[in-house]
Amino acid sequence: MSIRTVTFDAIVVGGGGAGMRASLQMAQSGFKTALISKVFPTRSHTVSAQGGITCAIASSDPNDDWRWHMYDTVKGSDYIGDQDAIEYMCSVGPEAVFELEHMGLPFSRTEEGRIYQRPFGGQSKNFGEGGQAARTCAAADRTGHALLHALYQQNLKNGTQFYSEWYAIDLVTVGDKVAGVIACCIETGEVVFFKAKATVFATGGAGRIYSSTTNALINTGDGIGMALRTGVPVQDIEMWQFHPTGIAGAGVLVTEGCRGEGGYLVNKDGERFMERYAPNAKDLAGRDVVARAMMMEILDGRGCGPNGDHVYLKMDHLGEEVLHSRLPGICELSITFGHADPVKEPIPVVPTCHYMMGGVPTNIHGQALRLSGGHEGEAKQIDGLFAVGEVACVSVHGANRLGGNSLLDLVVFGRAAGLYIEDALRQGMEQAEPTADDLDRATARMRRWEDSTGGESVAELRNALQSTMQNAFGVFRKGDLMQDGVKKVAELRERIANGHLEDKSKAFNTARIEALELDNLLEVAEATAIAAEGRNESRGAHSRYDFPDRDDENWLCHSIFDPNTKKLGKRDVNFKPKTVDTFQPKVRTY
C-alpha cells in the first residue's frame, strides 16, 4: 500500500491543554510542528475542566509555598506519586501559570488585581498543620475552557500547523524507535504517514471504558491503545478516579469548587455526613475519600431520591450572588442536567468515573519509558516517543489526583516536553526511517476493519465492554468480581477482533472512527482489569473489599502492565526530590 508522507520536526497527537502547550513551545521556537487532533482543538476535553488550576502563586495567601502544595500532592497520591516529578510540577508551576496569564487567559481576580484562588480538596498550609489552603487559580468555573482557548489562540499566532479532524491510528516503529504515526483525515478518508523526529502523545484519558463517566465522548484512550499495541507498558492503570460530584443520571461533572466555595454533601436525613468520615477537612477531603463515603451512605440505605441511589450537594445557603458570579456554569449545568437550580435546591450527585491516574510512564521531560517490570534502574527511554497530560503517568497523581492538579500537570509537562524536544532538536535528533513493512504494521488494524464482512456491531460491543468495566471495576472492587471481569474482557477481545464495520465510505465516516476507538477502549479496559485484579491492597482510588488496607510492605510501588506478557510487574516509586526532604509515607487521614 503506497502512502503519502508528510515530514515535521515534531508532531503532537491530541489538541487538549497538554498537546497545545507542547506544540506552542516548539512552534514559538521556530520548529516545524504539526498538531493532529481528532476534533477541532477547542473541542478537546480540557474544555470541560471547571474549578481551576492548583498552584502556589501566593495570591490568596502571600506566604503560600510550593512545598506545601507538594506535601498535599504526595499525601493525596497515597504515596505512590513520584516525588521528583511532584517537586518539579509544584515548583515550576507558578512560572507556567503566569505564562498562561500573559497569554491572555482571563482569570478571575482579587481586589488587588491578582489571580483569584479558591479552596479545593486535599489542600493545606504548612505541611498539613496550618488548616485549609485556597490554592486553585480560577476563571470562574470555566477554567479549562479559558485555558484551552488561550492556548489555541497562541498556537494560531505562532504558526503551529493544525491537522484538525485527523485521527491517529497507530505508531510507526522501527525496532525500538518511534518514527511518527499513521493518521487518517476524517473528512476525506485519506491515510497519511506523519514522519517526525519526536512524536508527542497528548491524547488524554479514556473514561469511556465505563458506562457512566464525566468524560467527553471522545475520551477513548487512543494514546494508551497505540502505546500498548507497540509493546509500550502502562503504569498504575488500575488507578481510576471517581469524582464525588457527577450529576446523578447524566454523569456530567459539577466542580469540586462547589464545595470549595462552601457547598456540602448531605444524605437523605439531611445530615452533613462527611463530618463523620473526615472530621477535619470534611467535604474537602481527597476525592477518593469523599467518593467512598458517598458510596457507603448509599449502600447503607441513606441515599436520596426514590431509589436511594445518590446524595445531595447543597449550595443554596451560599446565596444567588456567589453562585451566579463564581459558579455560573454549574448553575446552567445543574438546571439542564440535574433539573435543579442550585440557588433553590440541592443537586443530586453520585461518584462518577472522571480521571485516569495511570498511563504511559515517562520521566519529567515527557520521554516515554519502557520497563520490563522490576526496578527503576531498568527504565529505558523510547527514542522519539513522548507523552504528556492524562495519557502520561509521570507520575504526579499516584493513586489519587488532587483537584486542580490535572490542569497544572498538563501545562507544566506539556511545556517541559516542548523544552526538552527543542533542545534535542538543536543538538540533532535522529529520524528513524521506516520500511514498507513498518508502515504496513501500523495500518494493519485499520485494514482489519475495512475488510470485515460480518460480525457484531461496534455499538453492541462497546456497550458490553462499558458495562463489564462499570460492574467489576468501580469505586469498590472485589477479587472474584474482578476475575470474572478479566475473563469477560478477554472474551470481548475475541469478539471485537471479529467486529463489523458496515460503512466503508470515505467522507467523514464517523462509524470508522468509532470502530478504531473501540480497539483502544479495549486495550485500556484490559490493562485496567488485569492491573486492578493484581494489586492486592487498597490505596487511593483503588479500594478492595477483600484487601481493605494499604500494604506498604508489598505495594508501595507502581504497577507496570506489560502488554506482551499481559502480566503485572512492579516499579519503585521515586522518593528522592532534589531540593527538599523526602515526604515519608504516613497514615492518610483528612
Add this chain to the structure above:
Amino acid sequence: MKVSIYRYNPETDKEPYMKEYDIDTQGKDLMVLDVLNLVKEKDPTLGYRRSCREGVCGSDGMNMNGKNGLACITALSTVAPGVLEGRKPLILRPLPGLPVVRDLVVDMTMFYNQYEKVQPYLQNDTPAPAIERLQSPEEREKIDGLYECILCACCSTSCPSFWWNPEKFLGPAALLQSYRFLADSRDLATDERLSKLDDPFSLFRCRGIMNCVSVCPKGLNPTRAIGHIREMLLERGV
C-alpha cells in the same frame, strides 16, 4: 417518536434528502444528542460531530426544527411543542449557510477563517512582569459575556448578513471575539484592531437582526458587542 434527519453522503448521493427514523425514547425528555446516539446505534452511517455532551465544546451545533442550537443541551421538550409527545417530528438539519460535508457535518472553514481574521489572541508587547499582569475585578468583568464563546457557529450561521457575505462580513462569533480583546485591559492593539474593522463589510454589514442573540446556546449577546465596537470606531473617528 419520529425523527427526520438531513442525509447526504457525497460519494453516493446526488442530492440531499430527509430520512425518517422511528426511535423509542420511552417518553423520556432526552437531549437531542441522546436521540442522535440512539439513531446511530440503528444506523451507523449517520454522521454528526459531538464531544463533551454538556454544552461547552461547541461540536454539535445544528438546526433543530428550524432553530440553531447545541444538540447536547437541547431537551426534546424545548425543541418545539409536540416533539416530546411524538405529535410532531424532530427535524434535524445541518447549520445553514455552510457547505455540507456529510449529513449534519458542515465545513466550518469559512467560519474559522473569519475568527482568525480578528487576531484572536492577546497582544501586549511590553515586557511581562515576573508575576501575572494585574487587572482589577471591574476591568475583568468587562470580558464576561465575551470569553465564554465556544465557537459552535450557531450565531453566524443564523445570520442573514453572514449568509450573504460569509467572506467579507466577519459574522457575530468573530466580532464577539474581536470585542473580547478590545475590552481586555491587558490588550494594547486597540487601534490596529479597529482599523482592520473600519470598512463597509467586516463589521458594518451587521443589520441588527439579532438572530445571533436568540440562538446563542451560552446566552451571549454578539449584537451588543458589535454595538460597542461601532461606538469605539465612531469615537475614534471624531
